[in-house]
Amino acid sequence: MMSLPKTLAEDVAKNLVMVARLLDDDPQSAYGYAKVALRLASRVPSVREATGFAAYAVEKYAEALAEFRAARRMTGLQHLWPVMADCERGMGRPEKALAMAGEPEVQKLDKAGQVEMRLVAAGARRDMGQAEAAVVTLQSPELASNAQQPWTARLRYAYADALLEVGREGEAREWFAKALEADQSGATDASDRLAELDGVEFIDALDPEAEEDGNASPAAKEATPEESSRDAGAGE
Template sequence: MVALLIDTDPALAHEHALSASRRAGRIPVTRETLAITAYRNGDFGLALRELRTYRRLTGSDAHLALMIDCERGLGRPQKALETGLEAKDAELDMEQRVHVAIAMSGARLDLGQTQQALFELEIPELDPKRAYSWSPDLFGAYATVLEDLGREAEAAKWWANAERAAGALDDHFGARDELEVFEVFEHDYVESDDADSTDEATSDEATSDAEASEEDAPELAEAEAAPAADADADRIADADSPADAPEAEDEVPAAEEAADAAAEQPEAEPKQ
């Protein structure tokens, strides 16, 4: 969050840094981040304290130039010079040495030591034929001190060197500073013409099915009627079948037996 907000809202970035330091105060990067946000918000006392803590935790003088500037911001240019003199050049890389030289030159200017301020900047890295990320700042600081010394022509030359170095860096690294993002949104949709064609095709299929149903209706009715007719025919055939014949044959002998029995009985004598 600090990285996202430091350029647009330094105060809110500082609040995030404070929150991180309360939760992880023994982690060097949290103290380093808090120092940077405090410096950006002009709280030089807090920034200096956090930078010293960071140096104690890591043993690194990477932010020595920032410490010198914090002393200057607190109105202590002499202390700033003493802080810069504590550094060992062998332990600093090229960029760190350049920023320390610029900060020391500023402290000399605060003390009114203009010529010494110029000497602080006359280091091997002050080379107009080479351009590094720190070159525009170094050339500009040198031009500023030359103006204070009244050497306007030389100052103009070094301002031109600073602008040329900045332009070369922009040409080389400018494209890398901008990230162009393209957002592509994909949607599942059917074109209007296709939708109409689909609707028409569906309607035609429905119509064809309806017509086919009407044409097949008589055949379906006959097919449904056929089983019913067959069932009726079977019932009629069962009624006419010889299955009932034995019952009829049984009735005939019974009648004959009854007639024979009546014939064998003696005739009743007339009553006297």
Template sequence: MANQLKGLPEKLAARVARHLVAAGQLVDDDPETAYQHTLAARARAPRLAVVREAAGEAAYAAGHYAEALADLRAAKRMNGATDYLPIMADCHRALGQPEQAVKLAHSPSVANFASPAKAEMTIVEAGARRDMGQLDAALRVLEQAPLMSKSRESWVVRLRYAYADTLEAAGRPTEALMWFHRTDAIDADELTDAAARAVLLEKAQDQSGG
């Protein structure tokens, strides 16, 4: 951030930096206030990629999807970064544009993503396929991901949960139950409600069997 702010007058750079730091501190707990800080920074330095990136991420966190998409597109034009593509794709989903989300998911740069970003894009694409009523295609997308990775990182948890959820939506409760259990087995931080979903499926199976 400091490098990009160097081109601004000292006092202006300090003011913009304060807004960006505040946004970073608030975005998880108070995304709307974080977004307002990024808007203040953007008003003062609209041509800096770091500012547009922060504005886009805060807008996304606050649920302002059209604004997030606009700012992240601007940041991408400025610095050529592709890190924002999963968020941009999810914005398209939220705006009722699943076809655009799928299109972004097939961007050539996705192949070079690190595992967490690649997993996020996979989840977004699968969700977009579901939005279009393409459950089988959504399952195929998820099945191409490393669902059986030995990693216990959050991206594996999220992949497994998305797969279990899609299996249930596709009317395959036995397989869904297995994958909810596999999700819960590595979800030490309780990022998902996989355990509760498994209990509900087990109860449903007991009732149907009884």
């Protein structure tokens, strides 16, 4: 933003700060700030990129893709390639996303970008009903590595989810556990998925009905053998 007048640059920067601050918790507001920044400085690559991510967060995938393309034209950089492919998925074009995974641009990505592209490609396979192919797509040196990287939890989680879809529940549970082990920031709900596989039910402490159930006597919670027998017979 060095090319902007000082006052204008400050206004744009303030809006971009709000986009970054709100993107995860209040994406709709972040999108509003991004649109203001775009109106003020549409020729600044960082503004186009921020607007793209804000649009992506509120599922305006066509708009996000247009902004990412604009930012890429301005900079010549390839780091937005995976999220551009994911926008194609969002618009219901998984075949296009899968084609992008095989383009030369992928080789220009850093390791994090290549892992992200693999995640998008696996998602596209699942969109197309190719669940087994999604499992194979995620099998990679990065998945096998014991090193903890920023993408490790998400990659393991995606692999576990793909395994579950093809009926490999035991392996899925193992990989959800590995995802949880690597998920220091809470980026996934691996703990919930593990609990679900283990048949654990959580009670919302703020739910009055759940509280009433929790205060019920043991006799009310557990049916006697005779009652269980009657219940079983009732469905016959």
